Amino acid sequence: MVDRLFLEKELFGRLGWFIKMRWGFIAGLLLATLLCRLFGVDLPYRGILAVGGLIFIYNLGFFLRHRAIERRGIHYAWRAQRAANLQICADYLSLTAVVHYGGGVDNPFILLYLLHVMIGSLMLRRPQVWAQGLFAFLLFLSVVLLEYHGVLPHYAVGELGPRYQSAWYILAVSAALLVTLCSLIYMSSAIIQDLRDREARITQASALLEKKSSDLEAANRELREKQHQLVQSEKLVSLGRLSAGMAHEINNPIQFIQGNMRILGEAMDSMLPVVDRHAEAHPGFKVARLSYPVFRQHIATLLKDMSSGTVRIADIVRDLKKFARSEEPSVADPVDLNESVGASLRLVHNKIKRHKVICELDPDLPRIPGSASKIGQVIVANLINAAEALGDRQDGVIELRTSTGPDGRVSLCIADNGPGMTEEVQQRLFDPFFTTKQNSGGMGLGLSVAYGIIKDHQGSIEVDSKLGEGTTLTLSFPPARSEGA
Known part of the structure; x- marks a missing residue:
């Protein structure tokens, strides 16, 4: 079967070609009539010119109709076939009139029936061509029989005699x-018909090839995305191994320092009364180039800060190890979202410390099923994006809020008062390899990977951004089954 779309386009184009060909026929008819008149051939010129005028009128109508449809740009196969049948039938009627006025059975214009058969084969289906051919033959036969029986007058051409x-x-x-x-x-x-079938098969094969090419391109795009995700995962695996080694190497001296700090604190508690009495006896007494009263006032704070610093180092190493540890993307472990927020804030502290950070964490937040390290990656990526959006502005604010919705879903909102995003950027925000930070080396994979992680957790991510006002990202997760509503 010939493809319908192929018929619509081809038939409409051939109709325009057929109309142009008819203009040529009218010119040829007028030229032949003029030559016959010049050579003194006795013909009913008024009848022939009347037929020519009729052909001109209906061809003008066909031409105007064709142009109107062409301007609208809407083609229908059934309309084109109806127009083709109508035009060929009109031509057969006009041609039969020309045959009658030009000698009947002796008229050489009979050959034009054959031309229209070939034109019909180009424009119509096979049954329609047979019907048109039968119609043409019946018209010719009717005219010659009517002339034979004297119903219609016979116009002889030259001295051919009464062969009619x-x-x-x-x-x-x-x-x-x-x-x-x-x-x-x-x-x-x-x-x-064979050519049409072959061309239709070529068209279908071309469409199939285009679809296969599109599918292959999509598969390649997905493969590139997975490849980059795999590279990132491999980097995280290496980072996890490095973090494990760092934790072991750092935790030992940290524990040593913490133990010594406790001993030093106890020693200071025992030594200070003795030093106090010595300072009373020697008013100009100094410790580490500081007057003793200043040293006495700040020594406890110094020791406390040192102890807190060692605890912070241990926490950062533990958070880094948890963030980058090698694990399968399981979404079955219960995760404390508030704890993930705190760990992520510690990891990116140096990145966001110039901005004001506001945390409103729901203390009764239910746990969510998932992977703590994967969720941490999402939070860290969004915190870094918020900090980069704020840039160097002095009044930058990053807000983090956790809450539980009426449906029991757990939400985390990360908002900033940065420049915001355009509608176009929002629509492509999660597309792989789309980035607005090409100059700074961005690859456009951070939010794409984050989107995939959220989907793996049966969660959702929504973006609300307005130019000049800032951006809010809302991450939503289902609660753990044991704690669900």
Whole structure:
């Protein structure tokens, strides 16, 4: 079967070509009439010119209709086929009139029936071509029979004699025309139909190839995304191993320092009364180039800060190890979202310390099923994006809020008062390799990977951003089953 879209486009184009060809026929008819008149051929010129004028009028109508449809740009196969049938039928009627006025059975314009058969084969389906050929033959046969019986006058061409009154001559010409018509219809329609079928198959194969190419491109794009995710995972695995080694190497001296700090604190508690009495006896007494009262006032704070610093170092190493540890993307472990927020804030402290950070964490927040390290990656990525959006502005604010919705879903909102995003950027925010930070080396994978992690946790991520006002990202997760509503 010929593809319908192929028929619509091809048939409409061939109709325009057919209309142009008819203009040429009208010019040829006028030229032939003029030559016959110049050479003194006796013909009913008024009738022939009337037929030519009729052809001109209906061809003008076909031309205007075709242009109107072409401007609208809407093509329908059934309309084009109806127009083609109408035009060919009109031409057969006009051609039969020309045959009648130009000598009837002796008219050489009979060959134009064959031309229209070939044109019909190019424009119509095979059954329609056969019907049109039969219609043309019946028109010709009707005219010659009506002339034979004297119903219509016969216009002789030259000195051909009364051959139109010979039944055998009419039968021979009619049979020859019928055989020629049938043979031509069979051969031309078979050839054209085969060409149409082949072209339709080529069109379908081309469409299939385009679809395969599109699918392959999508697969390659997904493969590149997975490859980059794998590279990132490998980096995290290496970071996890490095963090494990760092934790072991750092925790030992940290524990040593913490133990010594406790001993030093106890020693200071025992030594200070003795030093106090010495300072009373020697008013100018100094410790580490500081007057003793200043040293006495700040020594406890110094020791406390040192102890707190060692605890912070241990926490950072533990958070880094947890963030980058090698693990399968399991979403079955219960995760404390508030704890993940705190760990992420400690990891990016140096990145966001110039901005004001506001945390409103729900203390009764239920746990969510998932991977603490993966969720930490999402929070860290969004905190870094918020800090980079704020840049060096002095009034930058980053807000983090956790809450539980009426449906039991757990939400985390990360908001900033940065420049915001355009609608176009928001629509492509989670597309792989889309980034607005090309100059700073951005690859456009951070939020794409984050989006994939959220989806793996059956969660959702929403973006609300307005230019000049800032951006709010809302992460939503289902609660753990044991704690669900």
